[in-house]
Amino acid sequence: MSVLQEKVISILEKKIKLIKSDKDALYLVGPIQLPVSLDGETVTFQWYCWLQCEEVTNHFERIIEKLSSVNLAEMQQSSVLVYGDFASNEEALIRMHSICHTGDIFGSQRCDCGFQLEQSLKMIVEHGTGALFYLANHEGRGIGLFSKAMAYVLQENGYDTVEANLNLGFVDDARNYGDAIRILKSLRSKPVMLITNNPKKLDALRSSGMDLSGRVPLWGNVSEFNEKYLQTKINRSGHLAASGSCPND
């Protein structure tokens, strides 16, 4: 017997979508109107959040009921901000943004993450249609926040960002885009242009069969604090340099 009121279930089931595979389900909740302050203006995005679950069911109350006994705040859920008529418009600009606690939240200038987050939202709004995926299980290129802190300690002792990961026993980049691409495909089947300098993100989209119509580079906010880091991304991680907009180009 469900402890949830029928009214609550009927409200929520209209806003939850099941995206299933052979192995698991992604439950996508939304759209939810999210007024966002961007460059002094209020811009309204459609916000969706998803939960990965082994149980695959159309009876969402089964999933909702379980949530109160699991502390989801101890885990990370990703989400997406959608702008414009994302399903239908011919052209859409997307970004797969990896969470960066230090750069996105604190405004750290050791990296370019905070700049890229704000800039890509502005680019999507200017373009008219698009989506920003905020990938919450990608901290530190997939090594997690505590390990990123240790990697920063090594970087303060002369290691570069790649060496630091490797010397802690990680690969340089452990990120996976699979779930985000499943969500993308559920929201749009038409081509997308990707905001990135990272060829691995382009490969992930291409190999998923998603129709990729192009890439928009995003460099900027170079400072004495992140110059070496940005250069290492080009020299060692294979990031695509944009002529004239990155140090030492």
Ligand SMILES: Nc1nc2c(ncn2[C@@H]2O[C@H](COP(=O)(O)OP(=O)(O)OP(=O)(O)O)[C@@H](O)[C@H]2O)c(=O)[nH]1
């Ligand atoms: N391990 C580690 N992770 C970092 C460091 N600086 C930033 N990050 C993480 O790197 C991720 C962002 O990756 P970037 O290489 O800046 O950019 P990208 O996402 O690969 O590519 P773009 O789409 O071009 O931005 C975020 O998860 C950050 O937390 C660092 O020095 N070490």
